[in-house]
Amino acid sequence: MNESTLRVNLGERSYDIVVTENALHQCGAFARARSAGKRALMVTDTNVNPLSAFVHAGLDAAGFRTAFALRPAGEAQKSLATAAELYDALADMPADRNTLVVAVGGGVIGDLAGFVAATYARGIPLLMVPTTLLAMVDSSVGGKVGINHPKGKNLIGAFHQPLGVFIDIGTLATLPDREFRSGLAEVVKYGVILDAGFFEYLEQSVESILDRDPETLRRIILRSCELKARIVEQDERELTDVRAKLNYGHTFAHAFETAGGYSYWLHGEAVAAGMICASRLAERRGLIAPEITDRQIALLNAFGLPIAAEKTWPVDALILTMRRDKKSVGGKLRFVLPTALGEVALFGDVPEADARAVLD
Amino acid sequence: MNESTLRVNLGERSYDIVVTENALHQCGAFARARSAGKRALMVTDTNVNPLSAFVHAGLDAAGFRTAFALRPAGEAQKSLATAAELYDALADMPADRNTLVVAVGGGVIGDLAGFVAATYARGIPLLMVPTTLLAMVDSSVGGKVGINHPKGKNLIGAFHQPLGVFIDIGTLATLPDREFRSGLAEVVKYGVILDAGFFEYLEQSVESILDRDPETLRRIILRSCELKARIVEQDERELTDVRAKLNYGHTFAHAFETAGGYSYWLHGEAVAAGMICASRLAERRGLIAPEITDRQIALLNAFGLPIAAEKTWPVDALILTMRRDKKSVGGKLRFVLPTALGEVALFGDVPEADARAVLD
Numbered sequence: 210m211n212e213s214t215l216r217v218n219l220g221e222r223s224y225d226i227v228v229t230e231n232a233l234h235q236c237g238a239f240a241r242a243r244s245a246g247k248r249a250l251m252v253t254d255t256n257v258n259p260l261s262a263f264v265h266a267g268l269d270a271a272g273f274r275t276a277f278a279l280r281p282a283g284e285a286q287k288s289l290a291t292a293a294e295l296y297d298a299l300a301d302m303p304a305d306r307n308t309l310v311v312a313v314g315g316g317v318i319g320d321l322a323g324f325v326a327a328t329y330a331r332g333i334p335l336l337m338v339p340t341t342l343l344a345m346v347d348s349s350v351g352g353k354v355g356i357n358h359p360k361g362k363n364l365i366g367a368f369h370q371p372l373g374v375f376i377d378i379g380t381l382a383t384l385p386d387r388e389f390r391s392g393l394a395e396v397v398k399y400g401v402i403l404d405a406g407f408f409e410y411l412e413q414s415v416e417s418i419l420d421r422d423p424e425t426l427r428r429i430i431l432r433s434c435e436l437k438a439r440i441v442e443q444d445e446r447e448l449t450d451v452r453a454k455l456n457y458g459h460t461f462a463h464a465f466e467t468a469g470g471y472s473y474w475l476h477g478e479a480v481a482a483g484m485i486c487a488s489r490l491a492e493r494r495g496l497i498a499p500e501i502t503d504r505q506i507a508l509l510n511a512f513g514l515p516i517a518a519e520k521t522w523p524v525d526a527l528i529l530t531m532r533r534d535k536k537s538v539g540g541k542l543r544f545v546l547p548t549a550l551g552e553v554a555l556f557g558d559v560p561e562a563d564a565r566a567v568l569d
Numbered sequence: 570m571n572e573s574t575l576r577v578n579l580g581e582r583s584y585d586i587v588v589t590e591n592a593l594h595q596c597g598a599f600a601r602a603r604s605a606g607k608r609a610l611m612v613t614d615t616n617v618n619p620l621s622a623f624v625h626a627g628l629d630a631a632g633f634r635t636a637f638a639l640r641p642a643g644e645a646q647k648s649l650a651t652a653a654e655l656y657d658a659l660a661d662m663p664a665d666r667n668t669l670v671v672a673v674g675g676g677v678i679g680d681l682a683g684f685v686a687a688t689y690a691r692g693i694p695l696l697m698v699p700t701t702l703l704a705m706v707d708s709s710v711g712g713k714v715g716i717n718h719p720k721g722k723n724l725i726g727a728f729h730q731p732l733g734v735f736i737d738i739g740t741l742a743t744l745p746d747r748e749f750r751s752g753l754a755e756v757v758k759y760g761v762i763l764d765a766g767f768f769e770y771l772e773q774s775v776e777s778i779l780d781r782d783p784e785t786l787r788r789i790i791l792r793s794c795e796l797k798a799r800i801v802e803q804d805e806r807e808l809t810d811v812r813a814k815l816n817y818g819h820t821f822a823h824a825f826e827t828a829g830g831y832s833y834w835l836h837g838e839a840v841a842a843g844m845i846c847a848s849r850l851a852e853r854r855g856l857i858a859p860e861i862t863d864r865q866i867a868l869l870n871a872f873g874l875p876i877a878a879e880k881t882w883p884v885d886a887l888i889l890t891m892r893r894d895k896k897s898v899g900g901k902l903r904f905v906l907p908t909a910l911g912e913v914a915l916f917g918d919v920p921e922a923d924a925r926a927v928l929d
Binding site for chain 1: 666689690720770896
């Protein structure tokens, strides 16, 4: 496979996303071309550890003296306590302003290591090496980093664009099936919100996607990153409604994740069900024809993803969580809704009755 | 006294600095003109607590429901543990993206509350109400916020520009003499690095400054903020050498603060002695005539500030600390040195022998 490179244009914070296959050690040269640093701190978790040896070797070969922070896997690592341990690791090196933080893993590792990089010495360089589909197409691109607070996911965070994103689709070969399917929910999302042609391509490529055909994976990852990059370029810090488009399905999804205690569903599973709720809500508001929802249901079903809330979750509690969403202002219900296939808009004051109706 | 306003031009992050007298409650209207938020979290310390009642009343009158975080006074508050308590306070309100963090106090409160505002929900609005001279002329302007790590002061931090800075010089009436004199060191610094005419004004105004004459204070605070603002506008995130000019005297000062365990000298005292070391270093390098150092010594003496390191501090340890400075890269000695009165430049590779000579 040829290596493909995509540029995220953000002025002095611009960076490249490279997509390659079975070339993980080359992340060292990728980093060296963008950094004069002498040291690196590689952050990874126990699930990803076998892959991280290649990254470590690549960084070594490129002349980075590399320290290694191995964390247990899981969302619990996105804590202030773990961030404190990584600050200690950097201070012990000691890190300077050119020291590179290298996040090798899924969204948890990227968010955590990214937050530490954003706040150490007021910001040091960050290299993202995502190893899950979700991290490749979503969390490693766009600069959102953060940790959790007992009262809210990602409640403590920053915007910190990486030095670069190095994607090796070879790392997906060992990704558990459920994690892989979860990542596909975000891929479907890009089609619905921004690109009807891409949505059609996904409909036509279900088999090769589920077979993890490298060329198909390369194509869907590149296009997903490109669509996200074009949004982030227009609204890096989510100051307008543009970046909010990426939250399609996410207001419902966060309520589902809260209802399930963040362990019942993976993030992508919650997003899948959330998108269908949002799409039904758009139907109720007269924005789209049912056929647009039906096509999303068919595609998400084909990917083995959920399309509705669990019936045991009390609707009252879901509504309350949505009113308290980090993105809500003044407790109003605010949703990104499709207006056509490939188009969404933000609706700021949706009646509660409509939201209830699609949950019931 | 007329209210004076100064604008810091940073595109969408631009803000006003207002200087007023005995009008602390007006900070509420100042905040309301810049924020549609419904809630505020006021952060202050036990020293400042008597003044904070006026701020609280002003915020109330302007329609902010205000929670109150009262911390003990002192540098120890710039910790991750205290930041965690402030995150809890915000989450308990609960804060949303329009909730205002109001820092009422000196540099410690501004840096701490600013860091929390920078990282809560990826950044919420921050109003600075500095109550020490040092905070008025330095730490509350320019967006540097942070907390300490056992291995380094301000090692965990961010850039987060405030919504505005509300300075009431009436708050200086009760500032202890030593704290007031410490703040004057940074005022002198602006003259040396950027404005010979301002330096001359300070030489001619020693008596009225030490008498805390309101009109003189207003003038020196406004000019200091203006000089800092013009630097920050050119190099907001210290990516070039421009913002580094503000570090005149600070490489030595940090070594002195470390030698004294951060308790022997106040920050401004360390900066005063550090400026004289840097000025002598500039003499040794043939950059300036001795008269320029002599004038700084005379002015700092008049303000009762130290002009040399304590003789008990081992020079080897001071040099080692300077090599490890957060701003040093690759362990080289790097100094901001005067090239004339009102002009400085950054020198990247000063021989250790010269640095030793000015310390001996």
